[in-house]
Amino acid sequence: MLSLAEGGSFHPVIGGCDCGVTELALQVSNLTVRYGENVAVEGISLSARRGEVVAIIGPSGCGKTTVLYCLAGLNQEFDGEVQILGNPPARGRRDLSIILQDYGLLPWKTAKENIELGLRFRGEDSSQVEALVERLGLTECLSRYPRQLSGGQKQRVAIARALSVEPRMLLMDEPFSALDALTREEMQELFSRVQRELQLTTVLITHSLEEALFLGNWIVVLSNSPAKVLSVIENSGVGKRNDPEHIARSESIRRLLAADRNEGVNNANV
């Protein structure tokens, strides 16, 4: 992860070692998105090595999703440079999958048809998803339609669909936010296990500090709109819950976000 210094310049120091830029799975430099006069995202730079999870956290409506859309190739109108696995973002890339907040499942297709969609679009054999389906515990619900599935099952179907094309990078926009607390933890653990097994580089947008600390090797804190990087934190407590270090980290992130919010209020008052 390239930490971002004040002013937005790069320090190509990754986890304490000097690594060549080519080894980065994700590299975003100075990403800026404007909608007319409005600046939605301002000068964001971040990067990740293969198999790392970058959790992006920030106030709702700050432009987190816009960042993800740029990485996914769904928003092509941005300034700055984005390299994903050495290539610029584009729709329909084989090596990249995305899971959006409401899962984007097609209600008129069964769980099985939804899962196989990516492979079908590419005209590939869909029998290879069987192992994935089994691993995600979906064998029982393959013939059901999305509206017959529970929140957790829908989430698993979305994960299965994203993973069916064997991507090397996964982009997720608040994928667990619609789940109840117990299911959420269960899904976070399931995802964490699969992500580590497959060495999937992941960008996770979330508004939950707890989730960011559990899943993210790196936590990128964004300011209120326009989205700017407030801080990049390396998280040594990844995969743990209620880690003592988490408490200190979440305190400092909360302070950061609160300070940013107050600044916004003060600016508005001026």
Next chain:
Amino acid sequence: MPMSKGYQRILLPVVELVLFWQVLAMILKTPALPYPHEALWRFIHTGELMEHTWASLWRVLRAIVGSAGLAVPLGLWVGGSKVVFEMISPLLYLLYPIPKVAFLPVIMLVLGLGDAAKIFLMMLVIFFQILIAVVDARKGIDKHVIDSIATLGPTRWQLLRHVLLPAVLPRVLTAVRVSIGTSLAVLFFAETFGTELGLGYYITDAWMRLNYKDMFAGIIALSILGLGLFQSVNWLEAKLCRWRSL
């Protein structure tokens, strides 16, 4: 004996309707309203009625399929692009409420007295109903769904086949169902001109001959035609949109 729900839905209202008709005929006592059994008898024993029914059905079917074939792609195009929508939709909403039947003379002058003019008139009516429904349905498709499917790399055709068409299909069928009544009314009107085949002609002809039993036999045939079309759309919806009724 317990009746199945389907039977109850069809049979019960038919019995009620016939009863109401019977009572009304008894009260009015006019040749213009024959008793149900008289009309039914004529309906069953008039061989030529079949021919007229087929002619009408064939016209309606061509009009519905033709309208849907044009309105669905156009609706997807208009509803799918903000620029196109803003340019074209004011025109659509202006044209939609205009009573198209009034154009029959013009249409007949241009297309002649044959089937083409009758089908075109019905299409004018059905087309706008389906078009408006498709435009609204296309606009209503959740952008997130399209976005997340787009990242799976579909071709334009795949996006159409797997996402856009299934998404608008329920609304198309509802629009077709609604327009069946209107299109039969338009058909009835159109068939009174330039043809000697079709239920519109049959009913008006019987009326002119003051043969009210024949006239009601024709009305029964037209009603069964409408009911049959309506049920066919219901059946199609149950088949094609199974996911909605779960």
